[in-house]
Amino acid sequence: MGRSPCCEKAHTNKGAWTKEEDDRLVAYIRAHGEGCWRSLPKAAGLLRCGKSCRLRWINYLRPDLKRGNFTEEEDELIIKLHSLLGNKWSLIAGRLPGRTDNEIKNYWNTHIRRKLLSRGIDPTTHRSINDGTASQDQVTTISFSNANSKEEDTKHKVAVDIMIKEENSPVQERCPDLNLDLKISPPCQQQINYHQENLKTGGRNGSSTLCFVCRLGIQNSKDCSCSDGVGN
DNA sequence: AAAGTTCCCAACCGCAGGCCC
DNA sequence: AGGGCCTGCGGTTGGGAACTT
Structure with a gap:
């Protein structure tokens, strides 16, 4: 089926968000709540597409975000959940309060993947790299x-x-x-x-x-x- | 100190699925 | 029942920061 673009690309900003844009988005969501992302940018006076607003809110502006470094316990929980769920970042994020799927996905790709490899474990299969069998x-x-x-x-x-x-x-x-x-x-x-x-x-x-x-x-x-x- | 390289993460893109008409 | 719209998800990318030469 033909899919219409999520927004009018010609009249939207792209790239990094400015402080003013953040403020507008936060103020609007505080006043009206989340949702209706498609119409939100116009209502909030933002030259952004709805998807961009949603992402900015969920990954960066939400007040319940934890931010900061992952703890060792979070590391192990992510590894465990990934072995169970695979790349279902949103599901994994759902078990880690204050963390977003994007954050976990980035953290996995930059840190945990390397950590597992250094342990001799394939980060995709969670099995030993050496003999293709489950790690000892x-x-x-x-x-x-x-x-x-x-x-x-x-x-x-x-x-x-x-x-x-x-x-x-x-x-x-x-x-x-x-x-x-x-x-x-x-x-x-x-x-x-x-x-x-x-x-x-x-x-x-x-x-x-x-x-x-x-x-x-x-x-x-x-x-x-x-x-x-x-x-x- | 400058140039080059690598790392990291915020943001984008396209697709899938649910919902509504 | 089926088409269109909206939201959410996972993969990928761009650019700034940090590090190395």
């Missing part, structure tokens, strides 16, 4: 049942089964609360709300420690191994 100390198996079927693939947006088997993982040693034996199943909204709240508070609401499944927000009651059994 880390075995990750991800199984999407009937992933070849397009129909089934769609269903996976609702129901994804991931079986991970990790033995003697160094990550687990560093992060002893990570339960790496997990499955992903249809989300239960109630559980997600509970766990998302826990994510926000860092689990300080209660006395429990979140298992890896819950940290991902993709847990189900069967495989959630939180100490207080919140899945029930």
